[in-house]
Amino acid sequence: MKAEIIAVGTEILLGQIVNTNASFLARQLALLGIDAEQQQVVGDNGERLDAALTLAEGRADLVILIGGLGPTADDITKQVLAQHIGKPLVTNFQAIEKLLAFAQQRQTPLTANDRVQAALPFDAQPLANRVGLAVGAISETPKATYVLLPGPPREFTVMVEEQLTPYLLTHRGEQQVLKSKVLRFYGIGESLLTTDLADLIDAQSEPTIASYIKEHEVTLRLTAKAADDAAAEALIAPIEQEILAREGQYFYGYGDDNSLAQELANALANAHLTITAAESLTAGAFQAALADIPGISTWFKGGFVTYSNHTKATLLGLDEATIDRDGAVSEATALAMAEAAREKVDADLAVSMTGVAGPGPDDGVDAGTVWIGLAKRGEKSQATLYHFPGARNDVRDRAVKAAMFAALRAIQPQ
């Protein structure tokens, strides 16, 4: 099966929005093993859209149209397609009921334009819109199969994942599901991880193994097609186990929406431990990231931003002469910061970050040099030296992530 994506919208041609929908759909088609050799972008113009359809159906058997299903005058995709394949638009009852309920709730009348959102080409299969009003559609004709999808990314991605993907799996004569598992790693680079796993990646079939880098972390996505969820999970499990056996020391959690902060918050809650921090170069970024997690207030009560030697002394009670002697960026200062913060807040755990974010060296210490300290109630404190690459913000972000990972491992030793 060959697919072609046509994104419809003058706002894309003017560069007002980026065509992320095409990218998302392309990834999904690749996962499904469907070739998509061309993409087009056309404006809200009937003639040019019609020409784009003629072009696409000449080189693909699955033509996917994105955008232009809304209620305004420039939303013409559905109308142009219906005319192109010679089928009238008919109202879909479930979609019109949803529109009526919405209008009633808003106490506004439903206009003729509004109603178009519930229409689809005669004998097309509707694609319900769980998070919006415009209904999608699949229209099978002898020439090609046409798919209509809404443009707003939230409506689009849900419809692709929940409606189009199952259709495509079935349509290809395979009663199958597509299942993904996302593994998240910290502290290892993408090239090293994929080199370690080269034999698995080279031999991949079901599941496929794809690696991504995002914000100084590496993610692996294992994806399998199978008859049902259980069968897909059974395909994924042995590969996942092998990966964890090799790379477990860097693994910290599952899921696209997961984060080191989320896993640290979970670990604190499970272990009933409170945490605090004394931050120098990161200046509050660790604490702010942890406080992104709802419900953290039970385990995080507050902490310190000690950007200068003087505030390390006045806020934490460290001796300024000792800091000057040992250096602000030193094992001794990192340990003292973590221990003082833990005692002052009376927390179970404290992390400290002190280093040089850059640009350029500070006081003879190279940019990227960071000491991270960790104090735990009843245990010996520890500090670790890091040399982080990158610009000022990269160094600060890497320091926050390293401190989160260190705290996580202090709660859940391997």
Next chain:
Amino acid sequence: MKAEIIAVGTEILLGQIVNTNASFLARQLALLGIDAEQQQVVGDNGERLDAALTLAEGRADLVILIGGLGPTADDITKQVLAQHIGKPLVTNFQAIEKLLAFAQQRQTPLTANDRVQAALPFDAQPLANRVGLAVGAISETPKATYVLLPGPPREFTVMVEEQLTPYLLTHRGEQQVLKSKVLRFYGIGESLLTTDLADLIDAQSEPTIASYIKEHEVTLRLTAKAADDAAAEALIAPIEQEILAREGQYFYGYGDDNSLAQELANALANAHLTITAAESLTAGAFQAALADIPGISTWFKGGFVTYSNHTKATLLGLDEATIDRDGAVSEATALAMAEAAREKVDADLAVSMTGVAGPGPDDGVDAGTVWIGLAKRGEKSQATLYHFPGARNDVRDRAVKAAMFAALRAIQPQ
């Protein structure tokens, strides 16, 4: 003049990268008043790229190709175009010298593949690559003008701004420059701002006025085409003055790369004032954002994250019984936090943020309710109540921005 953009790259068709280059170029073409009615994406495939060229030259007179200029085997754009327009590839001397210097520096030999990066179609005009090695080109033929641009976004955007844009301005028979000025606003929504300025926006010609929303701020971009920079600035000035006369209370600075944190850092440095903060719901995000700015250490020494009532008492010395009586989210607590932080750090200025980020109300206070306190040495402290819309992270980010804007106005009163 009609343009068509062809992005070349299998990684776009697989969804591995988002086609942000096309979006950037589309915006630039729109600013230049050049119609771009179509976009295509094709993979690294000679036959399909050749067909895409035939298609594009049939409907546009300016065909812009993005990507595939590098040294690897799948970089074929230049070769396919040269063959398509029947011109041999010839080496550009400046580009080959740059490649040789690079190879010498790395002490690696220059391969035949590497050398292709310095080649361009016979009699094409080179587009120098200031930040990379692959040279771009403009090839004028009777059928159409073809442009070759590199795929890496940093090389691409610099080449578009510094080389292609001046060419297009000249090529259109207009010896003109395109000049933009970006005005940044905080504290007013896009729809209100554009309503206030509706008469100017409706009447726009030179400069054009475009509004954008980004991270709870609104930006206006004024763009004028004129014979030279001074003439463009003269066109922009009266409109800018009129906008500032009406909306000055929300204006905080100029430039795409600017930010409230940057302006606050500048203002602190200019006024020789130090700052600190006591953060509850934002948990360090204000201080972390301020510390993004290099050189801030002279004006920011440290501060407090007081997420619980207990740390407001232990770290800042507030009376926990008073907090319980007044409420953690109250004018009295915001004032006490700012004053205590200022005194403890001995800073000239202190801001405090206390509120409910959500999700859901806390202790009977609705999510989005935030008090921001401001203490300045020798002046009466003030606190302001905000009701921020949005999810947990929106509320926190809005609180940080509101506190920055409040601090900025405390230093630079209007």
